[in-house]
Amino acid sequence: MAANIILLGAKRFISERAWQLGARPWIIQHPERAEDWVNRQSERVLLMDYEDPALIPMLKAAHAVTPFTSAITIAEEALLPCARINQALGLPGTPLELVEKTRDKPSMRRVLDSGGFSPVQWAAVKVPADAAAFAGRVGYPFILKPVDGVGSIGVRLVHGAQELEGVLNGKSAWIAEEYLDGPEYSVECFSFGGRHVILGINVETKNPDPTGSAFLEVAHQVPAPMSPERDREVRAFIRGFLDVLGLKDGPTHTELKYTAKGPRIVETHTRLGGDRLWDLVRLTTGYDLVDMTLQWAMGTLKPLEADPLPQGGAAIQYFTPPPGRLKRLHGMQALRRIPGVVDISLMVDVGATIRPAMQSEDRAGFVIAQGPTAVQALEICQEVRQRLVFDTV
Structure with missing residues (x-):
């Protein structure tokens, strides 16, 4: 049935x-x-x-x-x-109480603080005086986010009080957090009765274009290039985090920064990750997170016994061409034949208006590739990005 x-x-x-x-x-x-x-x-x-x-x-x-x-x-x-x-x-x-904790950033920080886990200085802020008090304790720059924000929308790095004019007006809730320096990773995990199986660790590349959002992700690599020691540390850290959070079953997508003081939680989501990360996990482990999520809902998912060992590497690179009206597009069919290319997809067509890359929907498309390592897979993606010509006016 x-x-x-x-x-x-x-x-x-x-x-x-x-x-x-x-x-x-x-x-x-x-x-x-x-x-x-x-x-x-x-x-x-x-x-x-x-x-x-x-x-x-x-x-x-x-x-x-x-x-x-x-x-x-x-x-x-x-x-x-x-x-x-x-x-x-x-x-x-996933229990409602737990989802509420992950969807409200101050609530999640309180859970971590109560567990003495991943210490990060933060404060709920609504008016400029709140942010000034936080900056007085922590200093500039600091991160400012909507408390229930998604997809890096509205996130900003604040270098001074003048940047808060018109933002903190007392009508909406924000969270200020200390700036965490270091590479950013995300971890795809599925939990079975409190046992957390990690299927992939990804390193994120942020948007380098100054006309767009510096927090927008434009590339991912799985498995993340890192030393075996850091890999073990990140896996143990994520398991400890999910235990503190109280998550027992189902998928999670967790973002962290690896700082000079060690790993620190950025945020987590009780779902599989976006940006086609499920494809990168499938290409490197054979496990399909979309299928697993559906089978979990159907009651047919068989628990995994251990973290799968990745074979080879995979990467995705998003296209962020110059803003303007797309007049011509050259090269996609030929580039599909490059060895290692898995998929090339466009989210715009000739005649469309390309906007500055401020959020995920502004990206013009992507290429997915696989190779012997994640670094080599990303190099294939970057070759496609460089050779694909977006002619905008």
């Missing part, structure tokens, strides 16, 4: 995979984010705001007729609604 699951924020790739695995998904998507293909190919689609008060009563009524196994999402904005659905229907999934 097909597993009856709820999919919030479903895109084509995950709804297709759900059907292939034998699930019978209920698709719930925000009307503004709906994809025609998903709607046409799905038997049951609800185009609703995830926070609509009518949603849970409707799902309760459906659950009474055809029981669901779980609700699942890979969309950040749907994590809290998904946890509320599971709690309301008595279904397994």
Whole structure:
């Protein structure tokens, strides 16, 4: 019998995979984010705001007729609604209280502080005086983030009080954190009854273009090039962090900085990572995090016994061409034939307006490659990026 699951924020790739695995998904998507293909190919689609008060009563009524196994999402904005659905229907999934901690940055910092783990100086701020007091203790520069922000949107590195004019107006909540220097990594993990299996460690490359956001990620490498000693330290650190957080089951995507004082948590998410990191993990370990997440919701996922050993390396490079109207695009078909290239995808077409790369949606496309090492895979990606010509006016 097909597993009856709820999919919030479903895109084509995950709804297709759900059907292939034998699930019978209920698709719930925000009307503004709906994809025609998903709607046409799905038997049951609800185009609703995830926070609509009518949603849970409707799902309760459906659950009474055809029981669901779980609700699942890979969309950040749907994590809290998904946890509320599971709690309301008595279904397994990441507990609502835990998701709330990860979605609210001050709450997560309090959890870490109470556990004496990953010490980072921080403060909740709403007006310039709050930030000035924090800078008086910590100094400049410091990081300022929306407390519930996603995708690096709104994150800024503050070098002086003048940069806060018009930002802290008392109407929205922000968190100030000490600036953590050092390379940034992200870790893809799946937990089974409190046992945390790490499937991939990625090193991130931020946007070097001064016209865009310096916090936007433009490249990833798996496995992250690092010494065996640092690799062991990062794995132990992530396991300790998830224990302090209280996470027992399911996927997590955790970002950290490796500072002069050792690893420090940046943030975590109770979902698999974005930016096609699941492809990089699959290319290097054979394990598919999309499949695993769906199978977890279906109740068919078999626990992994140990961290898989990566074979070779994989990388993704995003395209951030000069802003303007795209007049011509040259080279993509020929570049697909370069040895090691796995996929080249464009998110723009001729005639489209390319914006400065401030957030993920502003990137023009990507290339994925694999090679004997992650460094070599990234070199292939960079060759594609250099040879792909975006002619903007």
